[in-house]
Amino acid sequence: MSETRTFEADETARGERVDRWLTAQLAPLTRTRVKAMIEGGAMSVNGAVHTDPSAKLKGGEAIVVTPPPVEDPEPQPEDIALDVLFEDAHLIVLDKPAGLVVHPAAGNWTGTLVNALLHHCAGSLSGIGGVARPGIVHRLDKDTSGVMVVAKTDEAHQGLTQLWQAHDVERAYLAVCHGSPRPSVGTIELPLRRAAGDKRKQAVARWDDEGAREAITHFRRLEGYGAGRAKLPGETVASLVECRLETGRTHQIRVHMAHVGHPLVGDQTYGRSGLAGLRPEDEPAERALKTVAGFKRQALHAAVLGFEHPVTGEDLRFETAPPGDFRALTEALSAL
Structure with missing residues (x-):
């Protein structure tokens, strides 16, 4: 769920906890998720922000839910085997297997090459590529196998990027x-x-x-x-x-x-x-x-x-x- 939703609690909702009632409207969201949204200020009742998930409904309330934007999860280290061809303090070269996604994205937040590198390099990866793509200078499609280089330092990342831009x-x-x-x-x-x-x-x-x-x-x-x-x-x-x-x-x-x-x-x-x-x-x-x-x-x-x-x-x-x-x-x- 990412868009604003509007509901009206009719008389049948009288006496029901607002988080329980709202969970039924927002299925398949869990009650835990709905409760967190309410406590975070994502719900208003009759035009006023309401942060108490245990409050009882009286019936006839206008309820508006505006969830916060979904943030991409920060990739975590995962112990995934890598075929390393070369490694020093600045970069790592590896043979990527087919089927391995290079960096986290929608549908593949875990089990990626980035997750494996965060574990293998103990967090020592260039930050230039951002949180989701640390050290990634170039990539191979998920189902393409073969040689890749990844930067471990910002200096190496900048230098490799210049080589790629120069087609060198x-x-x-x-x-x-x-x-x-x-x-x-x-x-x-x-x-x-x-x-x-x-x-x-x-x-x-x-x-x-x-x-x-x-x-x-x-x-x-x-x-x-x-x-x-x-x-x-x-x-x-x-x-x-x-x-x-x-x-x-x-x-x-x-x-x-x-x-x-x-x-x-x-x-x-x-x-x-x-x-x-x-x-x-x-x-x-x-x-x-x-x-x-x-x-x-x-x-x-x-x-x-x-x-x-x-x-x-x-x-x-x-x-x-x-x-x-x-x-x-x-x-x-x-x-x-």
């Missing part, structure tokens, strides 16, 4: 997409903005669109799958692609690849189901189709992250292999 960071991703990009090596330079009508999605925009932001993705095909079993001779049903980012917009690779006709396998937002063009004529094809059908996240892994340490000046570069589900997907496709 090496970032390479592995992705499995539908079909085969042609040409096999190229650059997608299309601005992005929030999709109309759905702020959770991104869309390709025109440069003069409000909110349009530059987005540049370089790609090259590493391997093609299924040409021998495609419905059209010589066609490739899926490909392993390396994508390198100049910019780091939300969902950039996913939107760019989908826009050019090669959405990522498993992408529940921008992708498509099945393997278009594959003939299910034998066991390898059936296994590939089953594996793709069971892959319920975007097939995207942040494989390489390289940058100059913002404090020591050391050149750092980290590379990780895709996780097991990603490898199982490519193995099933390689058998085609």
Whole structure:
């Protein structure tokens, strides 16, 4: 509940405690929550603020409830295992698993990477990102795995932010997409903005669109799958692609690849189901189709992250292999 609500206590309410009566009107709020709201001054009776939850109603009262704005809970440390690749006094680099949300937000107030970092770093994280995003310089989508760096000090946070703004960071991703990009090596330079009508999605925009932001993705095909079993001779049903980012917009690779006709396998937002063009004529094809059908996240892994340490000046570069589900997907496709 967040909006103001108005009620009239009729004669049947006479003699009932106001907190008990109001709880019935505000279900599913608990009586404890309603009592706290009353004591906090969120209720008025006949135009006057009323803070006694035990007061008895006389019947005929006009009751207005104006709850205080809901504050996002401050993230708390949680003992969640982390795969740490590098750590010093200034920053920490880790291999984020798919399924782990980076920072708390609506629907995910606990169990995030930030909660894990607060425990691991004993509260030693840069405060520049705010209470909900301490130390977060960049992020990976929940269902994207791979290398991330987090700042432990404000100095490191500022330095890393400058590197990102200058596009002076090496970032390479592995992705499995539908079909085969042609040409096999190229650059997608299309601005992005929030999709109309759905702020959770991104869309390709025109440069003069409000909110349009530059987005540049370089790609090259590493391997093609299924040409021998495609419905059209010589066609490739899926490909392993390396994508390198100049910019780091939300969902950039996913939107760019989908826009050019090669959405990522498993992408529940921008992708498509099945393997278009594959003939299910034998066991390898059936296994590939089953594996793709069971892959319920975007097939995207942040494989390489390289940058100059913002404090020591050391050149750092980290590379990780895709996780097991990603490898199982490519193995099933390689058998085609």
